[in-house]
Amino acid sequence: MISKDLKLAIEKIKNNHLVAIPTETVYGLAARYDSEEAIKKIFETKRRPFFDPLIVHVASIDQAKSLVETWPVIADKLAKRFWPGPLTLVLQKSNKVSSLITSGLESVGIRMPNHPMALELIKQLNLPLAAPSANKFGKTSPSTAQHVENEFKEEDLLILEGGNCSVGIESTVLLIEIKNDKNCLSVLRKGSILKSEIENYLKSEKMNFEFVDIIQKEKSPGHMKHHYMPKVPLIICKNASMNTQNVLADFELHKSQMPRQVEGVSIYIPSTALCNPNILDLGSDAAQAARVLYQRLRESSELGNDCIIFYEKKEYNSESWEPILERLHKAATYIIA
Ligand code: TXA
Ligand code: MG
Numbered sequence: 001m002i003s004k005d006l007k008l009a010i011e012k013i014k015n016n017h018l019v020a021i022p023t024e025t026v027y028g029l030a031a032r033y034d035s036e037e038a039i040k041k042i043f044e045t046k047r048r049p050f051f052d053p054l055i056v057h058v059a060s061i062d063q064a065k066s067l068v069e070t071w072p073v074i075a076d077k078l079a080k081r082f083w084p085g086p087l088t089l090v091l092q093k094s095n096k097v098s099s100l101i102t103s104g105l106e107s108v109g110i111r112m113p114n115h116p117m118a119l120e121l122i123k124q125l126n127l128p129l130a131a132p133s134a135n136k137f138g139k140t141s142p143s144t145a146q147h148v149e150n151e152f153k154e155e156d157l158l159i160l161e162g163g164n165c166s167v168g169i170e171s172t173v174l175l176i177e178i179k180n181d182k183n184c185l186s187v188l189r190k191g192s193i194l195k196s197e198i199e200n201y202l203k204s205e206k207m208n209f210e211f212v213d214i215i216q217k218e219k220s221p222g223h224m225k226h227h228y229m230p231k232v233p234l235i236i237c238k239n240a241s242m243n244t245q246n247v248l249a250d251f252e253l254h255k256s257q258m259p260r261q262v263e264g265v266s267i268y269i270p271s272t273a274l275c276n277p278n279i280l281d282l283g284s285d286a287a288q289a290a291r292v293l294y295q296r297l298r299e300s301s302e303l304g305n306d307c308i309i310f311y312e313k314k315e316y317n318s319e320s321w322e323p324i325l326e327r328l329h330k331a332a333t334y335i336i337a
Helices: 006-014 034-045 061-067 073-082 115-124 147-149 195-204 244-257 286-305 317-331
Strands: 020-021 029-034 054-055 087-092 105-111 159-160 173-178 180-189 207-212 234-237 276-281 306-313 334-336
Touching: 006 029, 006 115, 006 159, 020 207, 029 034, 029 115, 054 334, 061 073, 073 087, 073 115, 073 195, 105 234, 115 276, 147 159, 195 207, 234 244, 234 317, 244 276, 244 306, 244 334, 276 286, 286 306
Parallel strands: 020 159, 054 105, 087 173, 180 207, 234 306, 234 334, 276 306
Antiparallel strands: 020 029, 087 105, 173 180
């Protein structure tokens, strides 16, 4: 049920139910962070494996501090500069955070969402909320309340109507580790807050830090080969001179070798030949492309197209396009070099 009833949302969350909430990035499937019963419901509803940890959402820096063992100066600076906003800080967790949320890791991801409704909800509850994106595991994330409703038709789920997400892709996830008094940073997931922005800001603050950027599976268990997958195959073509018919013919030729499942994410490959593609044109402005990305991935199946073709142009070769291209590559069934 889509609604603007904040009071009802508060009641539901207090009673260990899930509520879908708007944020500036994507809609989240939220539960009180301090209830194992409620957290388990998130994993069950999303069909998410227990090894992929959840982000905890706060409405103040004090709330964030209550979730961590120590609150380093660098985290304080980044939070004051980028919160509320699409930056998740991964820090050493305090014992208030259950290992169900962190998938057994000693760290917890925290962010303050930049959406008035989400902030109001957390403030009134006076409780941080654990929330992953409100989509089934491996599937396209939701950027409208209707997307969430379509995804969880079979559930009796309250979805808070907060309009279209203004950013449109998930937050940048930044791991902060302090080794020998040195701040070591790693971008675990790219988002609209770019590494260069973080770097420039910390330099201007004369902070002592280095980017390590090693993506180790044990530190970033959410790193799957496939993610964000739409209902119909997405084909990425890097060869601008290849026409649509040739792209489809190439897909048919290689179809039998394509995997049907990777790391628990199922990949749909139609048995009949593809013939009705939707050409995904994201324009040239990265911020606008991010805003419409998930809507565009979702609409193809609704419009009756049997696949999506995205021509990856040379002009996308800039840092602001990286988070978008990374998502498209994970969402793709087939990539033509
Ligand atoms: O913008 C967002 O971040 C959205 C909105 C709802 O806030 N949330 C979101 O959550 O994208 P989710 O669960 O779909 O993605 C969270 C990512 C996962 O890849 C997970 O592995 C990583 O963050 N993550 C969370 N906690 C972590 C931790 N302690 N260590 C490493 N990675 C972590
Ligand atoms: Mg997600």
